[in-house]
Amino acid sequence: MIAVPTRADRVATSPLGRANPLATLAIAIAWLVALATTTDVRPPLLVTAVAIAAALALGRVPPADLARGLAPLWLAALSVGFFNAVLSPANADPTATVVLAFGPLRLTEPALAAGIALGLRVVAIVAVGVAWSRITDPTHLTDALVQQGRLADRFAYGALAALQAIPWLAEDLVALREARRMRGLRSTWHPRVLVGLLVLAIRRGDRLAVAMDARGFTAAGRTRYRIVRWATLDTVVVLAGLAVLAGIVALR
Amino acid sequence: MGLAAEGRAGPVAVVARDVAVAYAGRAEPAVAGVSFDLAPGACLLIVGPSGSGKSTLARAVAGLVPWSVPGRLGGLLQVDGIPVGGPDPGALVARVGVVFQDPSSQLVMERVEDDVAFGLEGRRWSRPAMGGRVPAALAEAGLPGFGRRRTARLSGGEQQRLALAGAFAPRPGLLVLDEPTANLDPPGAAAFGARLAAIRDARSATIVLVEHRAEIAWPLADLVLALGADGRPLALGTPDVLLTRHRRALADAGVWLPDEPFPPLPADGGDGDGSPGGAPRLVEARRVGFAYARGLPVLVDVDATVAAGERVALLGPNGSGKSTLARLLVGLLRPTAGSVRLAGRDPARVAARDLARLAGYVVQDPERGFLADTVEGEVLAGLTPAERASAGDVAAALGLPLDGFGARNPYLLSGGEQRRLSLVSQLVRRPRLLVLDEPTFGQDRRTYAGLLALLREQLEGGAALVAATHDLRFAGDVAGRTIRLAGGRIAEGAP
Numbered sequence: 001m002i003a004v005p006t007r008a009d010r011v012a013t014s015p016l017g018r019a020n021p022l023a024t025l026a027i028a029i030a031w032l033v034a035l036a037t038t039t040d041v042r043p044p045l046l047v048t049a050v051a052i053a054a055a056l057a058l059g060r061v062p063p064a065d066l067a068r069g070l071a072p073l074w075l076a077a078l079s080v081g082f083f084n085a086v087l088s089p090a091n092a093d094p095t096a097t098v099v100l101a102f103g104p105l106r107l108t109e110p111a112l113a114a115g116i117a118l119g120l121r122v123v124a125i126v127a128v129g130v131a132w133s134r135i136t137d138p139t140h141l142t143d144a145l146v147q148q149g150r151l152a153d154r155f156a157y158g159a160l161a162a163l164q165a166i167p168w169l170a171e172d173l174v175a176l177r178e179a180r181r182m183r184g185l186r187s188t189w190h191p192r193v194l195v196g197l198l199v200l201a202i203r204r205g206d207r208l209a210v211a212m213d214a215r216g217f218t219a220a221g222r223t224r225y226r227i228v229r230w231a232t233l234d235t236v237v238v239l240a241g242l243a244v245l246a247g248i249v250a251l252r
Numbered sequence: 253m254g255l256a257a258e259g260r261a262g263p264v265a266v267v268a269r270d271v272a273v274a275y276a277g278r279a280e281p282a283v284a285g286v287s288f289d290l291a292p293g294a295c296l297l298i299v300g301p302s303g304s305g306k307s308t309l310a311r312a313v314a315g316l317v318p319w320s321v322p323g324r325l326g327g328l329l330q331v332d333g334i335p336v337g338g339p340d341p342g343a344l345v346a347r348v349g350v351v352f353q354d355p356s357s358q359l360v361m362e363r364v365e366d367d368v369a370f371g372l373e374g375r376r377w378s379r380p381a382m383g384g385r386v387p388a389a390l391a392e393a394g395l396p397g398f399g400r401r402r403t404a405r406l407s408g409g410e411q412q413r414l415a416l417a418g419a420f421a422p423r424p425g426l427l428v429l430d431e432p433t434a435n436l437d438p439p440g441a442a443a444f445g446a447r448l449a450a451i452r453d454a455r456s457a458t459i460v461l462v463e464h465r466a467e468i469a470w471p472l473a474d475l476v477l478a479l480g481a482d483g484r485p486l487a488l489g490t491p492d493v494l495l496t497r498h499r500r501a502l503a504d505a506g507v508w509l510p511d512e513p514f515p516p517l518p519a520d521g522g523d524g525d526g527s528p529g530g531a532p533r534l535v536e537a538r539r540v541g542f543a544y545a546r547g548l549p550v551l552v553d554v555d556a557t558v559a560a561g562e563r564v565a566l567l568g569p570n571g572s573g574k575s576t577l578a579r580l581l582v583g584l585l586r587p588t589a590g591s592v593r594l595a596g597r598d599p600a601r602v603a604a605r606d607l608a609r610l611a612g613y614v615v616q617d618p619e620r621g622f623l624a625d626t627v628e629g630e631v632l633a634g635l636t637p638a639e640r641a642s643a644g645d646v647a648a649a650l651g652l653p654l655d656g657f658g659a660r661n662p663y664l665l666s667g668g669e670q671r672r673l674s675l676v677s678q679l680v681r682r683p684r685l686l687v688l689d690e691p692t693f694g695q696d697r698r699t700y701a702g703l704l705a706l707l708r709e710q711l712e713g714g715a716a717l718v719a720a721t722h723d724l725r726f727a728g729d730v731a732g733r734t735i736r737l738a739g740g741r742i743a744e745g746a747p
Contacts, residue, residue: 216374
């Protein structure tokens, strides 16, 4: 019986999926830092475009997946831009050019520009984050953090196991609310439900810790089933990412 | 480390002398006075009534108390000559493979092959050796080619096989299995038993097994240890000796025995007008379909009716949609196609306080239904004063008398006790429809008989019962007809 390759396998075998997650993480951080220091309009637009293009072309992320990840972004960017423009102190400046006036409210040109720039930065930051998270396999990242990042096994693999327990929380919540309904209690957000949720999460964590202990997790000197190396590809990824960033900054 | 050292040490001996185990914060030990000698490659079966400390003893033998599970260990317990509780717990655990009853809480990694490799990494296998052993262990467990699958997407039966593959991959000298077939359907449990029989016949590992399914477990055992309700040994010996000389004592203590035939299953009757004596229809499910958002359909075109006073066993393999149908019948889910009527109303729209008197639902995992910090609070939650008056009797009938158990923490009860507590909390309201998901898990023959008597009393009072179960003994004992699901549909052969 041969398992069908999943979408995640397609990503994992792509150039960016194969790259050391620490290389792509370094690029993502460099881009985010650069974004934080600019107030221009063009760099965030270019970074967004490059991040999305790289995830699609070099990371083979299915477009529908990426679109789902980016969906909440547009609303966030719009609201950040809108409120920053409307509430900007620049609107009180009597010498500024008025773009729009509605009764006592006025929107001036500098305020609008600041709002747009902020909104675009939110777009770029989220786009970089979503693109990176879609090309990065959690196990691969954990391996790299342990093997190259010298992170402690216990912390790294414990966190990875906890990450996989997150879907359980949603199921626990449904089950606890159902239990209240079947006892004739108002099933909505009773504090007791949250207590139950916490207890279940702790119990699951306990069981997982015992199961990990039982499989020799705490023994000193673990060997590695999956080896993560720093390859030429990774140096290429880092240099290319920095070159793209330099180009974007220079274009300003 | 060379290949020769990797898991080739063979089965190990286990020695217990007057072993006692107490959990942290509890004065009285859960298990005490246990002594046995287990030769390398032999299989010890631990049996006993619900709450007698079987799981506790298994954890201690696996070297997990007090190292990983807080508690106190008394007496002498040695695995391969290494004392449990000694200075090097890691060395001892490296010789042991463990499978617990809930497979989903012991899978660590996201992908199947990584999960199997997890135990090998901890035991310092070389990478080439792991590369050969991981696929072989998966194939042995009946999961060939599953390496790249995601552990979360496996069915319950597949997860249980993966847990065994992970425990057995390092070629442990001792396998400790605590109710490993708890979540498996009868064919899955039989397959698991056959796999275990192969390990036992090859004498490739010593086995310590806790298992309620007597027909699977007893034929495997070289030695059987029966614990009493107080956690002290009742009898120790070969299966033959226990079944001949101690039969009466074991049966009285509530131990299931392997050579008692199950009652015959009633005939299938999926839909039809199975209303005995023209009793009114209590539940009507018409062409019910259900699919989770963005998921494959779980149920397709299911028709089912249940009349007042009827007793229906809902059978079918793991993942066939039994639990989903159960939740639809009591209105916890809304069908995505078709309709469900409970006493002529849409159960999903009935107010909670009315629904709780109309229907009772016992979830598969009791801990997920607990609402209080004490057993008494759990039993009394949501009851009217009149219902409160009879609550103590119901609890006592299921072996949880409130003057003994009332102040205990529900989460710290044994698995079988938790199951009974969840039954009590639903039966006290005497609902018109009882929907039970795996109600007999972890029950000994005494608590089973108590459950049966209580159900019969409520059924004689006119209640209807739908029980989703893998327990064919229970289905034969209690059901008037069966509904069989397969792949989300009423299985063929139903009228």
